[in-house]
Amino acid sequence: MLSLMQTALELGLISSITVLSLYLSYSMLNICDLSTDGAFTLGAATGAIVAISGHPFLSIPAAMLSGALSGFVTAFLQTKMGVDSLLAGIVVNTGLYSVNIAVMGNSSLLNMNKTDTVFSMCKDLLKGSPLEENYRLLVALLAVLLVCIFLVLLLRTRLGLAIRATGNNLAMVRSSSINTTVIQIIGLCVSNSFTGLSGCLLAQYNKSVNIDIGTGMLTMALASLLIGRMFFRKRGVSFGVLGAVLGALIFRAVYTLALRFDMPAYLLKLIASVIVIVAISGPYFHGKYQEKRKRAKARVNN
Amino acid sequence: MxxxxxxxxxxxxxxxxxxxxxxxxxxxxxxxxxxxxxxxxxxxxxxxxxxxxxxxxxxxxxxxxxxxxxxxxxxxxxxxxxxxxIGRLMQDPMTGTAPKMSIEENLFLASSQKGWLGSISKEDRKEFREKLALLGMGLEDRMESPVGLLSGGQRQALTLLMATYHPxxxxxxxxxxxxxxxxxxxxxxxxxxxxxxxxxxxxxxxxxxxxxxxxxxxxxxxxxxxxxxxxxxxxxxxxxxxxxxxxxxxxxxxxxxxxxxxxxx
Missing domain, CATH: 3.40.50.300 (P-loop containing nucleotide triphosphate hydrolases)
Known part of the structure; x- marks a missing residue:
């Protein structure tokens, strides 16, 4: 059970980087980036190819760069080419399927059993120390920590504030001297570089990439994000970042427990969908209910 | 002349x-x-x-x-x-500020000349406080509150300050x-x-x-x-x-x- 929870923690940490990516694009920039699944797989594929060619450390920046590139295309389509924001994500996501197979060398499966990865490098590094068995956890923890610190610092800069303002009041930023197009492009590049990193880490963790590795990531990350939002409501950005990570961990933990109680694994994606629906429509119905009650009360008073 | x-x-x-x-x-x-x-x-x-x-x-x-x-x-x-x-103020007080961001964050967006990677410094806060005090609306003591909590008049005064921060x-x-x-x-x-x-x-x-x-x-x-x-x-x-x-x-x-x-x- 303990090792099961440790695995859940590791996988939760790795997927939390995608949740942080959505925190930036969905919560801050207010763009629903539907290319997440494809960008995740792209990062995984690119990272795997670079690692297989013998550069485990280079695989990280390569995967992030590929993600950023995909984010650039999505952002360019919606800001400069008149493609609707949601459609841009879907189109890029579909196109990425072919791109990803091409990146993986016309194959839909890559094996990294004998490849040096950032995880195996870390294991070698820790050989003989008491932490040796926890090498996976350490790598995942370090990655999440760095991304969190970067994100919190970024959101405090003028650029970060411009990203937040663009998501919060587009009309205001549009009539200011800030070029919203540039802000949206930068925002989606950074956010998708996180997604790529997350994919790269998961692939190296699994020691394999499958073309379907990213399928459903968007919904699962969104579910995590919305779970995380329940904590630290109305607190600052740093707590928002923390909430995103916490949400990812809780999602993973609940999933692992459900598996433990003999839930079939294929139900994961359905559960993620239901969580997203409940988290979004819950407050909606709550609002309607309140309104109805208020009206009923007013009627009684009359 | x-x-x-x-x-x-x-x-x-x-x-x-x-x-x-x-x-x-x-x-x-x-x-x-x-x-x-x-x-x-x-x-x-x-x-x-x-x-x-x-x-x-x-x-x-x-x-x-x-x-x-x-x-x-x-x-x-x-x-x-x-x-x-060109600075501009609209009729609707909601248009000129970002409601989820704090007063100082809104002001920083309008005031900063430190480039994209600068962030709010102690001096910035001091300057904001002085300028906000001049509005006479008590905003200088609420610099970390989200702008969404302000009244229409306060938001409009803040928007005016932002629009004229650099005349x-x-x-x-x-x-x-x-x-x-x-x-x-x-x-x-x-x-x-x-x-x-x-x-x-x-x-x-x-x-x-x-x-x-x-x-x-x-x-x-x-x-x-x-x-x-x-x-x-x-x-x-x-x-x-x-x-x-x-x-x-x-x-x-x-x-x-x-x-x-x-x-x-």
Whole structure:
């Protein structure tokens, strides 16, 4: 059970980087980036190819760069080419399927059993120390920590504030001297570089990439994000970042427990969908209910 | 010694060309403003006042004509580049600030010249506090509160501070006090008056309140049907009263200024 929870923690940490990516694009920039699944797989594929060619450390920046590139295309389509924001994500996501197979060398499966990865490098590094068995956890923890610190610092800069303002009041930023197009492009590049990193880490963790590795990531990350939002409501950005990570961990933990109680694994994606629906429509119905009650009360008073 | 700050030459703008809704919003309009001019603009709904402001600030490009700001042709310049020298306030207090961000974060966006990677420093906070205190609305003690918690008047005063943090060449006020209660409107107008005078900002202000159109600024223009139909300054303007202004409107257009709001305002 303990090792099961440790695995859940590791996988939760790795997927939390995608949740942080959505925190930036969905919560801050207010763009629903539907290319997440494809960008995740792209990062995984690119990272795997670079690692297989013998550069485990280079695989990280390569995967992030590929993600950023995909984010650039999505952002360019919606800001400069008149493609609707949601459609841009879907189109890029579909196109990425072919791109990803091409990146993986016309194959839909890559094996990294004998490849040096950032995880195996870390294991070698820790050989003989008491932490040796926890090498996976350490790598995942370090990655999440760095991304969190970067994100919190970024959101405090003028650029970060411009990203937040663009998501919060587009009309205001549009009539200011800030070029919203540039802000949206930068925002989606950074956010998708996180997604790529997350994919790269998961692939190296699994020691394999499958073309379907990213399928459903968007919904699962969104579910995590919305779970995380329940904590630290109305607190600052740093707590928002923390909430995103916490949400990812809780999602993973609940999933692992459900598996433990003999839930079939294929139900994961359905559960993620239901969580997203409940988290979004819950407050909606709550609002309607309140309104109805208020009206009923007013009627009684009359 | 006077210097032309804004020069608008024969601009035209028609919306919905070729449709049943075709509407000439601004027709062959020309306007010159000297540096330091504070011009109040009145006119009934649909007179083209807001269209004029949108044309100046670049929300859309004009169909024909030319707009010069401080001698520079800005006719084809995109909105965000014009915004470096043009500040703007709208009627709705919600439009000028980001509600989920704090007062200091909003101010920092407007004030910072430290480049994209700078963040709020101690000195910035000190400066914000001093400037906010001048508004007299107690905002200096709530710098970390989200702007969404402020009242309409407070938000509008903050927006004004943001728009004039680095005094713009031109300030456009589009009925910026119309959504506020009378006492707050009065206060925001007083702050406006001070800010504009102190920084010698060239300013255009649309208002529906005839009294403040005459009380504020040094020149008043009246618009109707996309054109300027009356332009008063100097002695002629000093003699104007709300009633004579309404009569003037009737005389020039043959109609009655369309709402009582103006008279009562």
């Amino acid at each position: 006077s210097q032309t700050m804004l020069s608008i030459r024969n601009i035209c703008k028609t919306f919905g060309i070729g449709t049943v809704n075709e509407k000439v919003a601004v027709e062959n309009l020309s306007l010159e403003a000297e540096k330091g001019d504070f011009i109040t603009i009145i006119g009934s709904n649909g007179a083209g006042k807001s269209t004029l402001f949108n044309a100046i600030s670049g929300v859309f490009l004009v169909d024909s004509g030319q707009i010069l700001l401080d001698g520079k042709d800005i006719t084809d310049m995109p909105e965000h580049r014009r915004a470096r020298s 713009p060449k031109l300030l456009l006020l589009d009925e910026h006090t119309a959504a506020l209660d009378p006492a707050t409107a009065e206060k925001v107008l007083a702050i406006t008056k001070n800010t504009v005078a102190e920084n010698e900002i060239t300013c255009l202000m649309i208002t529906h309140n005839m009294q403040s159109a005459l009380d504020m600024g040094n020149r008043t223009i009246m618009m109707d049907g996309g054109r300027i139909i009356y332009d008063a300054s100097g002695e002629e303007r000093d003699k104007l009263t709300v009633d004579s202004l309404l009569n003037k409107f009737q005389e020039v257009t043959g109609g009655v200024l369309d709402n009582d709001r103006m008279r009562l305002g």
